[in-house]
Amino acid sequence: MNIKLVKEDIESALIRQLERISGEDVKKCYQCGNCSAGCPVAYAMDVPPAQMIRFLQLGRGGEAFGAGSMWLCVGCLQCYSRCPKNVSAASLFEALRQMRLRSGGGHEEVREIPLPFLKGAPQQALVCGFRKLVG
């Protein structure tokens, strides 16, 4: 990947809004990788938590939004509990989801989910799923 770094991206409104929603300051992260190390689902993510934060630091909102990782985060807060700088990658994933859903992307209508699937799925999965996908 070849990127051109400019101040406007680093301080873009998009990143600021993400920080406002999540309550996190991406500059605080020093890329130690603890979040990626402890994340139970990082193995399945295309962009693991630490790298997602790095993209946000560089002002590369597009890379962060384009990644599927936000839908895999289960919000267990392992990342946050281990972070030496008290940054919650989970909160940033949550903010990414919120922003995606608010802009109309990734939204699911409960009515359109087939009943047999809903009946068969475990309760916990449904709660998580609704929280993430219904917005």
Added chain:
Amino acid sequence: MARIGVFVCQCGNNIEGTVDTKKVAEEAQKLPGVVYSRNYKFMCSSPGQEMLKEAIKKHRLDGVLVSACSPHMHEKTFRKASDAAGLNPFRCEMANIREQCSWVHHDRTKKTGTVKGNDLTRMAIERLKRNRPLKKINIPVTRRALVIGGGIAGIQAALDIAEGGREVILVEREPSIGGNMARLSETFPTMDCSQCILTPKMVEVELNEKIKLYAYSEVEKVDGYIGNFTVRIRRKAKYVDEDLCTGCGECIEKCPFKAGSEFELGLTSRKVIYTPFPQSVPNIPVIDAPNCPKFQKDKCGACAVVCGPKAIDFKQKDTVVEEKVGAVVVATGYQMMPNERFGEYGYGRFKDVISGMQFERLASSSGPTGGEIRRPSDGKVPETVVFIQCVGSRDEAKGVSYCSKVCCMYTAKHTMLFRHKVKSGQAYVFYMDIRAGGKRYEEFVRKAIEKDGAMYLRGRVSRVYEKDGKVVVCGADTLSNSQVEIEADMVVLATAVVSRKGSDGLARTIGIGSDRHGFYNEYHPKLKPVETVNAGIYLAGACMGPMDIPESVNMGSAAAGKVLGLFSSEEMAREPIVANVNERVCNACWDCVVACPYSAIERFTVKNGQGDVMGMHAKVNEGVCQGCGVCVAACRSKAIDLAGYTDEQVFAAINAF
């Protein structure tokens, strides 16, 4: 017959684990001359030492052998105990049955260890039997110090020695003291202004009656030894009479000619008669003769015309002075690696690629831009600045292998200074690792990133080129696994801190060692960090390796402490383990003079009462001799012996094996 006592130490299980100390003691007892022998758990403990003292008295021992650890460890301890019991301390010796025996044997049946323990003990006893009581050597001490280099380290050392009541001669090569610190804008990690904390100290040096300052001078020769050095100092011609000059600055003002300013690192020019910077100490200008038309073409002379007190003296010559001192502190500092070596970063080709030290001048309120960050090419205020760390440092191929230690911190400082002065600016930093070990240092770097928004990129720069008035920087950010490109207005290179050009020459002049990078060697990297192999010569500051101001000041004070300790009495006692020449056997071949690494042997001429030369022989200066024994080995006529390690002793030990 000798009356020797032998004490074999178990050292807990350290020795006892593989050496049967009781057996070793019993074996020793059988040797002629040994009147007392035993083993004990910890000889170095207080009860152990008491036991040794009591035995000396009770059995009227005239020699003591402690078979225990390395003499490096406890020889002093046992010699002191012997001394306290009335035995000459040099009649106490050690056999090393720990480091050289028990620790290298694994045989838990103790068979092999015990055999070797016996051998070592027996050999040492034979050596001890032929030992003679020795007396410490007293040599006089000249209680004045020489400090070479007037940077912050040298200033601190000079002030502390003067504070301790001793005279100091401070020799500085440049027209003013202050060194590199005088160039700095604000200093990490507290961000106080460098000049504001440095100049009061410089003035203190000038006002202190105990400090004699030779600025614009260099040390040419150092002779002698600890407590008794003679130094030759060349005072370069300033062409200004120091006694007459009032420092009014009229000459500088009226001088019509200019040359590049060394102090401002070429960012601006200075007059041909100049002081390096306004707060110079001493505040006496010098004439840069190679650039002055008066000297080159006998034209001008404006300075002499305007000088009220008639202090200008075009005929002035270098003078050489000699001073006697008892100790020397070397504090000659560092310089920056020439940036031109790093073509890929465009230094020298692009005006807006500058060095970290040049950035200090741009940020300094007394600098060429009055403290505004303006780029050299067109004087515009840069909005985007890229800082590149490790330029030359940690680069075995093209630079130096070591880490320059201060660059991570001063680069963070630079990004802050830039952001404070250019509120809308954005700083980028290319780094490999961030090294911020030190009190409040890590927090300082984090502040640069989190509060002042510096964008740190972990990776190297591959290319720098100019495009439409911008300097484009291409590099990598390994954290996001991407190549990045930044259109910058200015680029700052954190070039390596290196030793001063010619530092090895000075090392030879004063007789100290330097490493392959030209930094001076401390005696021991941990336990003797300010001493050198040459007793009486100490180190302070960045001449020993890259270091920051707090460390340089620490070292300056530490060296001063050592000097004051040495000066605490008029005489100093030295270990009597020195070489002696048997004058009647010496055939004056001078092999020993050549072999001696400490220049401790002189060619001595024997004269009779009428002054006729009767002969020559080698003579050892006991003040300089370190007792290494090289001369003993070199001597063809066997005229030299080492006190405490005579040939007779050594051969007896070998024969006992």
